[in-house]
Amino acid sequence: MPVKAKKWILAHHFDGVPKDSDLELVEEELPELQDGEILLEAQALSVDPYMRVFARSALKEGDTIMGSQVGKVIESKSPQHPVGMMLVGSVGWRTHAIVNVNQGPDLLGTPIVVPATPAPGLPVSVNLGVLGMPGATAYFGLLELCQPKAGEVVVVSAAAGAVGSLVGQIAKIKGCTVIGYAGTDEKCKWIKEELGFDHAINYKTRDVAESLKEAAPDGVDCYFDNVGGDFLYTVMRQMNKYGRISVCGAISQYNDNLDNQKSGVFPGILLIVNELRMEGFISTRWLSRWPEAFKEMAAWMKEGKLKYRETTTKGFENMREAFYGMLRGDNTGKAVVNV
Ligand SMILES: NC(=O)c1ccc[n+]([C@@H]2O[C@H](COP(=O)([O-])OP(=O)(O)OC[C@H]3O[C@@H](n4cnc5c(N)ncnc54)[C@H](OP(=O)(O)O)[C@@H]3O)[C@@H](O)[C@H]2O)c1
Structure with a gap:
């Protein structure tokens, strides 16, 4: 059964404060998986300030907005990425994404997918914030x-x-x-x-x-x-x-x-x-050492020395509002969208 993905595209380059006509929600039917590919289903997505900055240089009008998400593998033709595995994927504002796991890094230099850091008792979205x-x-x-x-x-x-x-x-x-x-x-x-x-x-x-x-x-x-x-x-x-x-x-x-x-x-x-x-x-710059930071910060959280908060928006269709809200300061802690 072909999967219909929703994605947000840059309809017009931002000029000043982003507005509704700059971002458009569209649907696309995804093709069959090829060897080395996985199908990722978004669980939680990140909205970040860099999206406002890099949209101009890194995106063309019509491109999907860049960004990370925690996604679950729901179909796989990569033995290292079985169905059910949780990944942090730099696949943009999409509900579903086909990822070639051997693809190169994203524009910030992060790998296209990495296994989510297990965080017992915490929501997977911590991979977009304190452990991300x-x-x-x-x-x-x-x-x-x-x-x-x-x-x-x-x-x-x-x-x-x-x-x-x-x-x-x-x-x-x-x-x-x-x-x-x-x-x-x-x-x-x-x-x-x-x-x-x-x-x-x-x-x-x-x-x-x-x-x-x-x-x-x-x-x-x-x-x-x-x-x-x-x-x-x-x-x-x-x-x-x-x-x-x-x-x-x-x-x-x-x-x-x-x-x-x-x-x-x-x-x-x-x-x-x-x-x-x-x-x-x-x-x-310190990508190879990120696990070191996550290990120490997870230990601090366990000891009660480090706390985090998320401001969550429900619904993929509300990505745009979450993004505007983060830019104007509506968020306390990490701004996250739960699908
Ligand atoms: N160099 C890097 O690798 C890197 C990586 C991640 C993030 N960053 C940068 O780090 C900063 C924070 O990012 P974040 O992800 O943690 O976002 P964030 O702080 O969770 O959200 C952005 C916050 O910026 C504040 N803000 C908005 N306009 C402002 C203004 N004109 N003057 C003062 N504060 C303003 C708002 O809070 P208030 O209510 O306090 O105004 C808003 O909540 C951003 O500049 C981002 O680009 C850099």
Whole structure:
């Protein structure tokens, strides 16, 4: 019986904030499997900020939106991938996907399918968050680039999101004082009262420079930047000598046209005077070490030192709304769509 797959395609390239006419839900009938192929059925799908950024360079109009999902193998012509196996697949916004298991990596460099990490008692979607790409991003982006030491002050922006909420908790585990910025009072309450951040500040109701002076009177040693733009420059002004900045994301700029980014004088003087180190990264730099991060974070979760939250949207047909919601800040923790 041929399988009908649903998929979301890029109908028009985004221009500013994504809108309904940019994304279209279509159906397609999938062909018979060939040797080396599997049929994957989506259980949970991820919506991530990078989809907004990379759509322009990596997709043509009509292409399926890129992205990861946890899928179940429902038909297989690959002996290593039996029916029933759960995989993390980089197959885009699709309910069903035929995957050639020998296919090369996706645009971020992750393999097209990998076995899901078993997480007894937890939903499979943790493979899209704490035990997935955002988890590896938080772990390596903080520990490798910021190298936080006990007693240091760490600032993180988008602090109640998938990556930021983990960064703050890992910094706490390493003995740092942690200051998180997030966009609602509820998010701030969660990261302070439940996740143990020392300070949680709503950047929409407080001035960032002033609130940071109050929370970190002796300056900032590490900044994990998820936001970019003016936010970054404001924190840079309060960095201590030899401070480290891990440039993870620039979500405040993702809806801007990249060819038309605001120009201004880069505050290089701040880097020079305080001898700061600032480095951008893509989490796949440490792809071969991701299992190491997942092992340690799973152990921290078991010990109750690391918590995660998901904001789930029900229904594949609501992928678009989940994506818009994540970009505007509706999510606390990882934004996930359950089929
Ligand atoms: N370099 C890498 O390899 C890599 C990998 C994964 C993610 N990232 C980046 O890391 C960042 C966080 O990703 P995530 O997956 O964890 O997403 P997320 O934080 O779960 O969701 C995005 C959050 O960004 C915040 N936001 C939106 N517009 C903003 C603005 N103008 N200023 C400040 N905050 C804004 C919103 O929270 P508020 O309510 O707090 O505004 C929203 O919930 C993104 O920039 C992403 O591109 C990078």
